Amino acid sequence: MSSETGPGSGFGERRGEFGPGEMPEKYRQPEATEEYQSLGQRLVEGIVNDKLALFGAVVVVLFVLTAAFAPFIAPHGQEERFGFMKEPGENSVGDFDGDGQTETVFHPLGTDSFGHDILSRLIFGARVSLLVALATLAISLTIGTGIGILAGYYGGVVDSLLMRYVDFQWAFPELILGVGIIAISGGLGVTNVVIAIGIAYIDDFARLIRGEILSIREEEYITAARAIGMGDARIMVREMLPNAVAPIIVQATLMIPLAILAEAGLSFLGLGVKPTTPTWGLLLSQGRDFISQAWWISVMPGLAIMVVVLAFNMFGDGLRDAFDISEGEVDER
């Protein structure tokens, strides 16, 4: 073929057969096109290809399912009592359901000082932990995002005032702030814990969103939105917020484990929920007195906290990477 090319012998022989723009069949190549992927597809692919993130996602899903279906999954009720301080894998033998017969009950994670089955307590505790984490998230996300948008959009005095408050809160340890808020609101209980932790984590969201809004407000489509006569509130909600949603989602995923830890910390200190409610922090705390005789009472909830927190963090990191890639792709076009 190489000797045939160029204006040598045979040049022009084909004239008339192929007009301009026509091409012999054998030179045809399939057009190279990049397949369009929606954001959802890109996220799923990003998570699936990232082994750590996938592990995180699986554990997170299991955790949520466990919390949702706790009564069906847990082998025993949260208040049922068996033999005291059975080691993991041991059986308690005795009449526990009051029918006059002796049963053998298997405890994969052992029992605590009251004879509660630790596995069952952990499963029910997942409910409280998840509930507290989500409610906390809702509070800090709403207020934090609100502060961040207002500060970033209006700038000037509004920005200074709001961000000085956020700085003040940022300089203050979250747990201490939580303890303070519980002390002021008075009394234990899930609601107070949620409010305390929720307020304590406002600053993270406010700073993140403010930074994001500061860069978005310089975009030309915001000027364009003003040029077609949109009001401030409309620009903030319809134009800016949807463009800042990726970092909000990532921050929310990373915030959940912090909330779980904070709840565990407060419960451990005895400032959390009521002592009879099974939460992971409280279970851990109750095992503290028996740590030399029955290590599993504290260690099992500790492990559960560790695994879930780790999983949420890995999942969040994976999400962040997936979002970053997608933003880079959009810019390239």
Next chain:
Amino acid sequence: MTDAVLEVEGLRTQFPTSRGVVTAVDGVDLEIEPGEIVGLVGESGSGKSVLAESVMGIVESPGRIVDGDIRLHGDSLLEMTEAERAEIRGGQLSMIFQDPMNSLNPTLPVGEQIAETIRLHQDVGESVSLPAELKRKLLGATKNSESWRRAIEMLEAVEIPDPAGRATDFPHEFSGGMRQRAMIAMALSCEPDLLIADEPTTALDVTVQAQILDELTGLKEAFDTSILLITHDLAVVAETCDRVNVMYAGEIVERGPARELFAQPQHPYTQGLIASTPRLDSDEPVRPIEGNVPDLIDIPYACHFAPRCPESERDCFEVEPPFRPVGDDGHEAACLKRGSDPELSVHQPAEVSDD
């Protein structure tokens, strides 16, 4: 005079900075008649965009208009409340921007953005409150609405193929030229009296540029709107505009009918600008204007072009140059050395007495 769509009088827009006050627009007069395309030409940094933003009322803080007046159909825009101005923006006055890549919101479908503009400014019986928008979105009722139907009509008017199908696409699924068309559709959707086009073709390649300009001139007729075309591209102005204003360092230095102004540029800056544009039909070397645009902080001298002007002398630095006729049909230049004596031929610069 009074039937002008837009009159700008002695407009001065300043930006306080840490080094001093930048006067980006320094006493500009401008007038746009109905159905006219007026060009505004000048180098980067000459204040063209700030002038446009001043007219739209979207000058970024801390910039502000310190002097002068802007009138739309004789009503002063500067005396209106913010709510009244918002009503006018996008309604009677609209604007398209330089970079079509960034002037559409990446998170909303193109059709939805046009429909929203229509809902905001035209009475189509659809609420624009945020809860109503949310409800519309969740119920998917957008596509049955009057505003959506009109948005598709607008996309069709700017010659986007398959407008009904493309209206649901997001901006990143549009090419650069299509995005600019969509922006034009959005800007014209409320049939404005004046469309400000701030370098609408700068970010596009030459073939698309020509299409967009054709489109603009065609739509100008169809929608009966005036256009203020801002650009640094002389060829674009020569091709499309009826009248031209040449801007330098915050001031307008020469204005007149496009044909005449390009055939016989009078102000030394305009002459330099045209001489520095490469031409295919002549072998003359391109002559750049020496020097740079001055720092706009506290310019001490009267004629802002004086330091770079090949003809400047002492008076140029001290006497504010008035606009004087230098040709037919209102061709005027603000230069001490031009048209000082009506007897003098416009083709010969006025000689100085001691020369």
